Amino acid sequence: MREGREQETAWPSQFPGLTPDGPERAAERADARNMPVERRSGTAPGPGSGQLGRSIIAGLRARNWRTVIVRAVDEEQAFGHGFLFLPVFLGAGALFWFSLPQTPGFSELALLICVFGMAAVLLRHSPGLRRSAAIFTFLFVAGMMLAAWETRRADTVMLDSPVTTRIQGRVVARETTDRGHWRYTVVLAETSDPVLKRPPERVTLLSRSREAPIAIGGGVEGRVRLSPPSGAALPGLNDFAFDSYFKGIGAVGYFYGKPKSVASPDSVAHGPMAAWRGKALERIAGWREAIGARIRATIGGDAGAIAAALVTAEERAISRPTVEALREAGLAHVLAISGLNMVLVAGTFLIGARTLLSLVPGLAHRFAIKKLAAVGALVMVFFYILISGGAVSAIRSWIMISIMLVAVLFDRPSISLRNVALSALVILVVTPSAVTGPGFQMSFAATLALVAGYGHWRDRPSRDMLPITMRTRSLTLVGGFFGGLLLSSLIGGLSTMIYSAGHFHRLAAYGLVGNILAMPVISVLVMPFGLLAMLLMPFGLDYYPLLVMGQGLEWMIAIADLVSSWGGEVATGRVPHGAFLLIAAGGVLACLFRTWLALSGILVIVVGLFAGWSGETVRPVLAVAEDGRLVALIDHKAVASNRARPGDFVFSQWQRALRLEAHEKPVTRDDLSLDEPAEVAAALDATGATRRHRPPFDPREARSALKKLVAEASGGRFACVAKQWCAATTRQGWRIVTVEDARLVGAACDQADIVVTPVMLRFFACRSGALLLSGQSLRRTGAVEIYAAPGDGGARPTDKADMRVVQAQEQLQRPWARHRTYDWRSGTFDSTAATE
Template identity: 30%
Template structure:
């Protein structure tokens, strides 16, 4: 039976030969994932050896069809691995380990973002930081500024005093790693300014890249100012976000309403906006050229329109700040327009594969970006359905009457928006749950209400406003755009208020997400009945989706916040204040409780010296003052302290003090019968350039009958 199944699978794969090429980006991404999954940073020679070995196998087996396919796959895997390693080395810059307090910072303004609900944010290309030598100075820092009256301009040389910290570590083992993202953005510090921002006299001319982006940012700021002048308030802030990509002015309540209604994608310039802007230019230019018979009959006006649309998309990319999602949308749009100019099918899975491969080759770290995963999941799902429906229409076109085809076309127009939302929503749902622990249930209804407003009113008016802006004629068009935005925000708030609009779900394992994604790709990339196996792969991922053994104790990096698991979820000491860590812990546990509304009475027993709780028969002591050390170290199985305990505390099974937290980061403890297993952030991050500190073993298990401590008095980890 196994032999027959193997032959059937081989025959099915042979029938899909023309689709094999679509798996190249997937295998290339597998090489990137392999690189980032390593616990230690590989040496460059390992990547080179991997590529050379794969190339040798490719040259050796190129005479065999099947062997050639496998060799190409291995070569793509090795190239993905090597590209990720090369990218890591290209962005390598100094990383500081310790906090710098009230230090002088000098640099050129790269970006200045005004934010309505928080401090304004300043990004500097660094000239100097305090007394650091150039070899120790980060390339870029981000600081938050409290004063709303500060005004600086891109390209300007400024100085200020600031307290700088490394990017925050994950709040729990396996959580999102801000340090890795900051490494590839070359932003090694992000904290707050402690003094006023002033101009820096006598600074050398800024680098060419800074000067170029300074001119672009001045244009963006000028456009934003014109928009706000014609459309003040939150409507103007949303209009600025849709035109220039600056979202700092959008109130948080609007962002949350759009998110809970399943419309968060509207506020980030991505594929939807790029398609409408470029598509409108394409349609408009082609219509104008078609109105001139001498041109329409003699010249390829469709190609001219595609070229004009590509230029418009390029302008929109630059104007919007070229954020990563926008660059991704631009590349996909560029592939479509170039395909039109080359007389090739515009919307095909191969074009999607080319765009994905280009993005991953340029920025391999994008593979772990939620926006990359969600946007390509939606596009792949839509293109797969489009291909299936187009093939079906071609087969049945000759068998149906013209009247029936017109009726079907009318029905497609009516149901198209709903079907598109259903497909895209289904495709991105696993990624939304994995990254944000949220699933929206009325996204179809919200998109059905809002899609016509965006496609027919808001974005066309944005395009007409840009065209009219040089002539001072934009206010009227922006007013119309504002009416559309008001209707959109009202619809989002209405849908978000429906009972059960959002469900908060617990953590989804990485293996589960990988299997679901692989099953989805298998279902979409193949065309024959072989695609049905994708449902089997996705079903296996869903079977692994329910969380298994959740942490029984969670400890924040500073040692001041901890939680234990109760019958109904996580339990916090009564004095726990709302924090980012607490919010993330609750969401990962499938709990949407507002951290500010945590109950004041808990099973913890607290006094001014600390708190004591019990979980699975083990006593957990959270020490706040040194006066509690003697008693808690004598009675507790697990001791947590925000300061170093040293040899004064030897009896507990597990000791997590400042010494352990400073080297290992946040801790998660699992009580498994008589054993206590510990996982740490450092263990999950590994010895990587962005991890910040070395990894020490943290997985020993001890039996209750054999209590021990390590030589440093830090407990068993």
């Protein structure tokens, strides 16, 4: 690796000032400012800790800070570090575009591109800071343009509201679950009973039937319940509709009964190229499913499901307790096809192929067997990415590993920050939406920190001080393995900590211990024998390698269960956006800079930590799910819900984001249930008539029953009448009523301060002035949080001015939220709602 450092400063680029000018130019700049430059075998100063320490000391002793900063910037440019910031500003532009409340037009972005592009050209011979600022601004706007182009290119039709219909389509992918059910990805050909005016092109459907599944590429028909992809569970949390939009999934749902296998409908792809691409993706999906099924059948249990996930990225077959144990032990990253998996696969193949080729007499003297092995590894990782599902972490790893292997072919340094930057550039150009997700952020944060840490470790001053003997070499190899394992686990855990807290609101307290215990098993048994099994699978000789792989995974699961039993998961709650951005930006600066400017990154991290630590944690008084069925009353860390068994998907996110602990179940008061009018009961008993059109309850009886129910709802707990309504009272004196029967909305509005119902009402407000959150209004606002005014802690008559309502959907003009304004009756979008 040390010989390759001569090459790091010779990187051609079309961006002047962003690439190294070579060691001679660095020396000239240093001499011009009386700055000493260390020369080592004709190379530019390395990134070692000694050089960084001397740079920091020189900066602290200097008096003219302007001169010191200019010198440091020139030195960074001499190293070629300007290139490393290209994906940073490109990704920042894309992230800014996705966070805008409105979608700017292409004409405005094109104008900005032209303006800043011309500025970059005109300032190409200006001093370094001015030139770099122009180029980075141009890249920021280019990132916005790429995000806009991807959004327009996706153009996914999102289902507007839940509906029950009959569908016919083509299965393009399928995946088994831990309960033996099948989840299909279906391209819709037609809908009926009713016919959808805006049918989504692609949907995912769960079949609970345990009979033989429908083949990939086959036709499917059945009655289904479709729903739009859900939004954020709380304001600021992950918006699943955003992810579905860029994945091309317009609806999710399930089959009623067993789906029927029919003749495959004609392809709905537009054009022969799209049809060929669809056929190719179906073929690859078939390979993935067949390989996963073979692995699960051979190994069995959760070990088999994890083994299949390591190869095909299909994780749904893993049981939920095992997944939670891996997360609490800090081993959830093993399930993703990330850099670890790709490095182990490529490294195992490279070393194994090189060893086998060296055994051929005379071959090593006539051919460069290292390059031959690198070519084989390139082919291997290409087939690996084909069957891996195409997750961001897998693509990033594949691009970076491919660049490293190509670098081996040209005798260039393989591990460098430039490879990380190149892989990030490729992903951002093709799919800029990936920058918003935790997969992209955590993957690149860990890789960036590990590569930067490896560079400092590689060039440490004490590296060559020990005499090399057989004994010291053995100790160095063993110590290097375990020391590298400890250091890489520590760096990887620290670098991804802020992203884990920001996106998942929890940390694995003993993640370092879990990784130290499990990684030797994964590195020695799991991935190498998994690779061997894949190579032997076409010949039917994969049985015994899979058994060894399965045994290693059984040990890994046992380690995860042990570590998770210590109860080391830490709930962090929601991280303030400002603190998150500061810590993330500081980590990037600390890793990319080689001079004393790296201290600026440490300083930004410290400021971000202080901002997050000093920020006051304010919990809402009330949380309402976007479907209106789940409502939670929050008092400090205690939570009371209107459901005895709230849905885990939403409620678990509430618990982690708000750091909730004790859950109070509702009190059932069936004695306060309202009886159906006599004529309705008789009609239902006689004919089983529909419940849609029923006469209302007696208003006086309804108000009396609700008054008693509210009186019973004390102590911050809901009192409920099954299938009718629930009531609760907050510390502020707010009376909360959740209504399931639409006939009781009027009575609730008369006596409550806040009324919540999943019913799609035609009106948006109560005549009494009470706050009404119905299925219709929640469809546009998404999940809702209600906060009390500061100092509002006593029970007293409620004023709506004391409530602060925060909604998850702050705007409805973006393509992944616009479907919320669609009216299927008129077939038009409500433009007024989009601007509310």
